[in-house]
Amino acid sequence: MKSSENNCVPEDFLDVLCDPVTRQSLSLKDGKLISGSGTEYEIHHQIPDLVFITDQEKNQYALELFKEKANIYDEHQHLSFETFCCKEEDVRNQLISRLNLNRGAMKVLELNAGTGRDTVLIQKKLSEDSKLYAQDISLDMLQVLKSKFNEGEVYLTQSNAEALPYKSNSFDAVYSFGGVGMETYSDTRRQMQEICRVAKKGAKVVIGGLGMAEWLKESEFGRILINHNAHYKNRFNLAALPVDARNVSISWILNGAGFCLEFEVGEGEPDADFDFAIPGVRGGTLRTRYYGKMEGVSPETKRLVQEAREKLGISMYDFLNRTLQETSKQILKGEETE
Ligand SMILES: C[S@@+](CC[C@H](N)C(=O)[O-])C[C@H]1O[C@@H](n2cnc3c(N)ncnc32)[C@H](O)[C@@H]1O
Incomplete structure (x- = not known):
C-alpha cells in the first residue's frame, strides 16, 4: 500500500472514496480530502472524516452513546455472548463465514465496525491480495479499532452508514454487526440502499445484530433481556430491503435474541416470465x-x-x-x- 502526500491516506484508497454528498471523486491536498464540489474533508489520525449527518437526532444519539462507551466497549462485549452460553469469537466467525471470503482477491467493507471486534476476524480470512475497508460514525470507536492493526492493513473512514463515502459498485462483500437495522440509531432503508449501491452486482451481504424473535418477546427470556437492554426489542424491518436483494434469508442467532440477514446484490427487480399464455377459459397472460x-x-x-x-x-x-x-x-x- 503506497501512501500519498503527507502520508495521510494511501493513494489506492482514493480509488474507492467519494464525496458522501455529491458522490464526486476526492483528491488529497495539504492533508485534506477535496471534492470536485470544493468541499474539504479533514483527516484525523489518518482517518478521513467523511461524516454527512442525515438524521440529526439519531446520528447524534449514536455519536454520544459510543463516545462514552469506546474505552470500555471491549471489556464488556464478551458478556453479551456468554449470556447465551456462546463464545463471542465463535458467533462472530460463524457470521463472517457466510460472506464466503475465500473467493480470491476481494474488496470487503465492514459497516459500523466499532472497535474492530469483527474486523480483526475478517482480516484473518482474507487472501493477501484482498483489501479490507471499515467505517463507523464514531472516531472514538475507530481509534480503538485502528490500534489493533498495523499501518496499511485496513482502510478506515469516519462516516455515516446512511451516506457512505464510497463509489458505487466497489465491494465484493459487505458486513455489519450491531449497527445496520438498529432502529434506535439508524435508518434501515437508507442503509440498505447505500449497501446495495456500493456493493458490486453479485456481492454477498451479511448483517447481524440484536433483535428478539417475535415469539420470544413475551417470554421470561425475552422480558429479562429487554429489561436489561432495550436494543433487544429491535425488529429488523424487512420492508427496508431494496428490490435488488436476491436469495434473501434471515435466521436467528444468540438463542433467538439476535438476527442474521444475508443476501446477494442483484440488479433491479427479480426476473419473471409474465408473457406465457395461461391455459383455460380466461386465457391471457x-x-x-x-x-x-x-x-x-x-x-x-x-x-x-x-x-x-x-x-x-x-x-x-x-x-x-x-x-x-x-x-x-x-x-x-x-x-x-x-
Ligand atoms: C453496537 S456497536 C457495534 C460495533 C461492532 N460492529 C461490534 O460488533 O462490536 C454499533 C456501532 O455502530 C456505530 N454507528 C451508529 N450509527 C452509525 C451510523 N449512522 N453510521 C456508522 N456507524 C454508526 C456506532 O458508533 C458503534 O460503533
Whole structure:
C-alpha cells in the first residue's frame, strides 16, 4: 500500500472514496480530502472524516452513546455472548463465514465496525491480495479499532452508514454487526440502499445484530433481556430491503435474541416470465391480466360475450382481444356507423 502526500491516506484508497454528498471523486491536498464540489474533508489520525449527518437526532444519539462507551466497549462485549452460553469469537466467525471470503482477491467493507471486534476476524480470512475497508460514525470507536492493526492493513473512514463515502459498485462483500437495522440509531432503508449501491452486482451481504424473535418477546427470556437492554426489542424491518436483494434469508442467532440477514446484490427487480399464455377459459397472460384492465360492462353484455366465446371455443382473452381489435380498427377506418 503506497501512501500519498503527507502520508495521510494511501493513494489506492482514493480509488474507492467519494464525496458522501455529491458522490464526486476526492483528491488529497495539504492533508485534506477535496471534492470536485470544493468541499474539504479533514483527516484525523489518518482517518478521513467523511461524516454527512442525515438524521440529526439519531446520528447524534449514536455519536454520544459510543463516545462514552469506546474505552470500555471491549471489556464488556464478551458478556453479551456468554449470556447465551456462546463464545463471542465463535458467533462472530460463524457470521463472517457466510460472506464466503475465500473467493480470491476481494474488496470487503465492514459497516459500523466499532472497535474492530469483527474486523480483526475478517482480516484473518482474507487472501493477501484482498483489501479490507471499515467505517463507523464514531472516531472514538475507530481509534480503538485502528490500534489493533498495523499501518496499511485496513482502510478506515469516519462516516455515516446512511451516506457512505464510497463509489458505487466497489465491494465484493459487505458486513455489519450491531449497527445496520438498529432502529434506535439508524435508518434501515437508507442503509440498505447505500449497501446495495456500493456493493458490486453479485456481492454477498451479511448483517447481524440484536433483535428478539417475535415469539420470544413475551417470554421470561425475552422480558429479562429487554429489561436489561432495550436494543433487544429491535425488529429488523424487512420492508427496508431494496428490490435488488436476491436469495434473501434471515435466521436467528444468540438463542433467538439476535438476527442474521444475508443476501446477494442483484440488479433491479427479480426476473419473471409474465408473457406465457395461461391455459383455460380466461386465457391471457399475467401481464395482460395486470395491464389490460378496462371498464366493466352490463350483465347482459357479459352474458352475451360468454355465450359467443363458448361458441367459438377460444379463451376469453383471445375473444375480447380479437373482437375489440376488429371493431376498433373498423371504427378507426370509418367503416362503423352508429
Ligand atoms: C453496537 S456497536 C457495534 C460495533 C461492532 N460492529 C461490534 O460488533 O462490536 C454499533 C456501532 O455502530 C456505530 N454507528 C451508529 N450509527 C452509525 C451510523 N449512522 N453510521 C456508522 N456507524 C454508526 C456506532 O458508533 C458503534 O460503533
